[in-house]
Amino acid sequence: MxxxxxxxxxxxxxxxxxxxxxxxxxxxxxxxxxxxxxxxxxxxxxxxxxxxxxxxxxxxxxxxxxxxxxxxxxxxxxxxxxxxxxxxxxxxxxxxxxxxxxxxxxxxxxxxxxxxxxxxxYREKHRMEAFIRFQLTGDGLFYAVCQPDFNVLPLIEKHFKSRYADQRWLIYDSKRKYGIYYDRFKVETVQLSFDEKTNNGKNIQIMLDEKELLYQQLWQQYFKSVNIVARKNTKLHIQHMPKRYWKFLPEKQSDAFR
Amino acid sequence: MSERLMEKLSILADAAKYDVSCSSSGSSRKNENKGLGDAKGVGICHAYTEDGRCVSLLKILLTNHCIFDCAYCVSRKSNDVKRAAFTVQEVVDLTINFYRRNYIEGLFLSSGIFKNADYTMERLVRIAKKLRQEHNFHGYIHLKAIPGASDELLKEAGLFADRLSVNIEMPTEQSLRLLAPDKNRKDMIAPMKYLKGAIEENREDKKIFKKAPLFAPAGQSTQMVIGATPENDRQILWMANQFYDKMKLKRVYYSGYVPVSNDNRLPAIGTPVPMIRENRLYQADWLLRFYGFEVDEIVNEENPLLEMDIDPKLSWALRNLQLFPLDINKADLSLIMRIPGIGVSSAKKIVAARKFSKLTWDHLKKFGIAVNRARNFVTCQSDVFNRRDWLPSQIKDKILQAGKSKYSPNFSPQLKLF
Structure with a gap:
């Protein structure tokens, strides 16, 4: 052998x-x-x-x-x-x-x-296309963190490039420690070095655009309002949106305060 | 300012949620000129609510003010609810900002009827137009076509929207007359007919001039409320089939009635939503659209109701046992798709793989077919098969005992206390 x-x-x-x-x-x-x-x-x-x-x-x-x-x-x-x-x-x-x-x-x-x-x-790629959530920073960058089960960033690059052609964005895989960055012209693979100011990238709130939190709250409100209580089906909810993705989804964050 | 917006969003999303369509697929709109968004290809469900339904689009009403008084509708004139209306700019801002953060695939805009049909339709169109022309937005837009709106407005709507839908609301005209006295069936069918014609014409134009503008590239759909009125499944599926056949609709949605009114024409508040029936109707709908079934094979005069404890394909197979067992290694694709427990993609796998070797149960299991259901209807290259001359009822019992249906608690005669 x-x-x-x-x-x-x-x-x-x-x-x-x-x-x-x-x-x-x-x-x-x-x-x-x-x-x-x-x-x-x-x-x-x-x-x-x-x-x-x-x-x-x-x-x-x-x-x-x-x-x-x-x-x-x-x-x-x-x-x-x-x-x-x-x-x-x-x-x-x-x-x-x-x-x-x-x-x-x-x-x-x-x-x-x-x-x-x-x-x-492919399913994980599709999930990332669905569950990536950008936050707008003060300098106009749309920033998202993810931890996909498989190494799918190379597969989602094209999707995000053709969709968000007019905005700068960065998707960072914090499990594999690299990201893809689009500068309105091309996508590049990047390594990140985080600032102490943001506690190693864990606390980026201070960097956000002034309207970012408003839109997150509006989204949380929307998510709550479209639910039909009479049809509650937790099993199906979790089957489609497994818990391991929740920490990156603003709509699942308001739960912590209920 | 932001609190008022928050309140409007909660009122107008809440009022829109009974429209079940959420599809964002089937369009061919591409990003152009470095704009925002891309609606080509597969749809994406960005989130799922706690009731397990997909959230793909920002689904809102422009307003829940309404001059109509349809008994089943939460926004009916006589209902004492908070009313609100978005401005055009508010809808545009929400759509763009949600889209940029990857929350949604686009906008699904509907509305209560204020003043009249054209007045309402004109405002819906104006929002879509603004998104497309001023914001270079290429995401998905689904607009409601308001019954009674003029052809000119519908035409404009088709130029900006990916999908249009007119809700037929009730499976029969009698029910509509009973519950929605202000509406009439003709006003609903007219825009559908117009759109069907315009879509077909546009597809022809597209063949000749590639640059011809898109017109509702994701087609049109409709929805009917199930369980509010006494129609049987045969009437419902027959109606759906007509829409697929005659109107070339992409989808018919079935919305299990959620009690929202104490009106004595309707099931009382607290009556469970008919979710199993809704599920069986969707399964039957899939059989019509993807499995080559005729509506009469699924429901007919002798069997006007879908069975609740088994799926409609199994139900059909048990009524037609003379056609089985089928030999997996020989039968036509179209017949293999009719075997309970085998879906379209497994059927295709079977037909592709049998060119290389004779298929056995081990192969079939690995392909992911539902062996518990399929085993009673097929033969393959294995000796372990032990089909005997069971009666349909025996096969059904065997399958029900071996399987664990997600609905089984509903059929269990045992009382569950805790």
């Missing part, structure tokens, strides 16, 4: 896949540096990102599966689930081994897992 170690990026993973073929590893698993645990019985091989190798794997896949299936592969990768690299490798090996496209072979375990995981990631 050989363990192939890569840098955690998608391109790095594709490089690792290339090297599985290059070195003819037969019994293999792929994992990130962070997750790798040294084991005396295992050989390991460190794969370094190589643009050309990654591009060749991607190009090879393009000839074998559709754009929609490629996107499923990428989404499944962004799930960051333990062992996903090995399942993706199986999927890719199966795709290369067959003449016809295998992307709709739901009876194959790797294919089905990739599709189902991609679906989970």
């Amino acid at each position: 050989v363990t192939v170690i890569y840098d955690g990026t998608f391109e790095g993973f594709l490089t690792a896949v290339f090297e599985v073929y290059e070195y003819k590893f037969s019994s293999v698993n792929i994992t990130t540096k962070e997750r790798f645990q040294q084991n005396v019985f295992n050989n390991h091989h460190e794969s370094l990102f190589n643009e050309e190798k990654a591009a060749r794997v991607w190009k090879g896949l393009t000839a074998k599966i559709s754009a929609a299936a490629l996107s499923q592969l990428y989404k499944a990768f962004l799930s960051e689930e333990t062992g996903m690299e090995d399942i993706l490798l199986k999927y890719i090996q199966y795709a290369f081994a067959k003449k016809q496209t295998i992307e709709s072979d739901y009876s194959n375990a790797a294919v089905l897992t990739v599709i189902q995981t991609a679906k989970k990631v």
Whole structure:
């Protein structure tokens, strides 16, 4: 058994896949540096990102599966689930081994897992498109913090860019410690260093636009008024809006004062 | 100033909430000229109220002043409630500021009728126009088409809104006459007909000139109140089917009546909202729109009511056992979709996957089909299948015992005390 170690990026993973073929590893698993645990019985091989190798794997896949299936592969990768690299490798090996496209072979375990995981990631992407809440700061920046279950910022970028084309915004993933920032022209990945003044970004109230709190209160009021008490259904409410998202939703904050 | 706005919002959101439509999907409006918003593609539910309903749009009335006295409506003239009215600017500001914070997909604007239909409609249109033209807003706008409004105003509305809707309110004309004496069916059908024509014409224009302006790209919808009047499910679904068929509506919404009046023509205050019935009607509606069912297959003269304890597809299958079992590895897609417990996407998975290997129960379970329901109606490449010649009632009992319906407490003869 050989363990192939890569840098955690998608391109790095594709490089690792290339090297599985290059070195003819037969019994293999792929994992990130962070997750790798040294084991005396295992050989390991460190794969370094190589643009050309990654591009060749991607190009090879393009000839074998559709754009929609490629996107499923990428989404499944962004799930960051333990062992996903090995399942993706199986999927890719199966795709290369067959003449016809295998992307709709739901009876194959790797294919089905990739599709189902991609679906989970898509759902989280969709949730972020729904549950991101911007706060307007004094200098005209719309700022939002989130902690998505999966690494979905790369997937939501386009959505927010085309929707909020005329406003500066920043969406920060405080779990993965990076954000995406749009300056009215392009979106960039950014790291943040927080100020002491805001207690490490936890207390940004002092930075907010003077009307921000009014709109949050109006939204809370609206959320309360559209509820029909005679139809109360807490289970359904929580099923659609799981509690882990509540801390970022102003409409669920007024609850603390009831 | 802000307190008055807060009060208006609470009154006019409260009065608008009985309109159940919340869809923000189906439009093709894109962001242009670096404006604000984008309404193309899938809808987004930004929040869910404690009753579990989706909040996608800022759904408000422009005013709850109303010259009509419809018994089922909370804003009826004779009801003693606080009245309020937004200014055009207030609605525009709320919409833009909520939208910029990603609270909503857009605006759903309705109104009580003040003065007359055209006067009211003109104000709704003015708000949509201002959002589009002065604020370069490309988010979703759903406007109510006021029964009796002129064709000119409807046409203008269609140019600014993504969706328009006229509520038919009651499933039959008799009920409407009984409960809403000021309204008549003809005034509701006329704008629907006009919009149907205008939408179709616009779609044709679009084929020839790509640049032809959008006209209600997300189509039109309607809603009827369920459980306030004695119509049966057959009458309701037959009416819905007419709307899909003849008026080309995108959606018909069913709104379980929430008692808001002591009027003796209506169920008393405190009567439970008919939520299960509403759910079964939506399931039947889905069968009509996505599963290729005819309305007569779901409800007919012998079976005018939907069964409350099982879903309408299962109900249909139990009445038509002679068609089953179906072989998962051979049957047509259209037939597989008719198997209880198998939805459209599972059916498509089955048809795609069986090209690669013969499917077994293990495969089907992993696809996520409801095995408890489906097992009585299919055969596949497994020996473990043990279908016998059960009677429909036996199958139903078996399914009900093995499954845990979210509604089961409602059907249990046992009294739950605590």
